Amino acid sequence: MASNTATMGHLPTGCGICTTIPDILYLPELIFGGLVWILVACTYVVPANPQAWVMTVSLFCFIMTFVWVIVFACGTHYNKASWAAADFVYHFIATVFYLSASVMLAYVTLAFGSIGWSQIYKLDIAAVVFSFVATLLYFIHTILSAFRWRSF
Helix, strand or coil: CCCCCCCCCCCCCHHHHHCCCCHHHHHHHHHHHHHHHHHHHHCCCCCHHHHHHHHHHHHHHHHHHHHHHHHHHHCCCCCCHHHHHHHHHHHHHHHHHHHHHHHHHHHHHHHCHHHCCCHHHHHHHHHHHHHHHHHHHHHHHHHHHHHHHHCC
16 A cells, blocks of 8 residues: 555545545545535524525535545546646635635624524534534645645
8 A cells, every 4th residue: 555645746546535645635524514514504594694605615615525526536637737736726715715604604603692502503503613624624635735736
């Protein structure tokens, strides 16, 4: 089995995305992003604007990460440096979007927290925690993708 760090100069294909860094982070990104999406969808979307932004970001990142996994698994990137750059750019954008959505969701949750410990409030707290975890995962993936892009 090859070392995870020795393969930073090329893009993996097939099952290699499950064993190389930073691509091993795709699955946790999908899991935590999906949890944010589901938890926010389970609550009352009040106020609509911040909650709608959180839903938009989590759904966009979930779909794009899934598409990115398919592209990498099928090997349609042909190990080109432009795909490594695109990987870095996508994860940077996802990090910025998720950070803004996480901050908005935390603010709305704190603003409506004085109502009490209702089921909706508990779901919102869980969504905030998972949203910040997803932000951290995308941030780590961004940094590692930048290292991989620079090693091409």
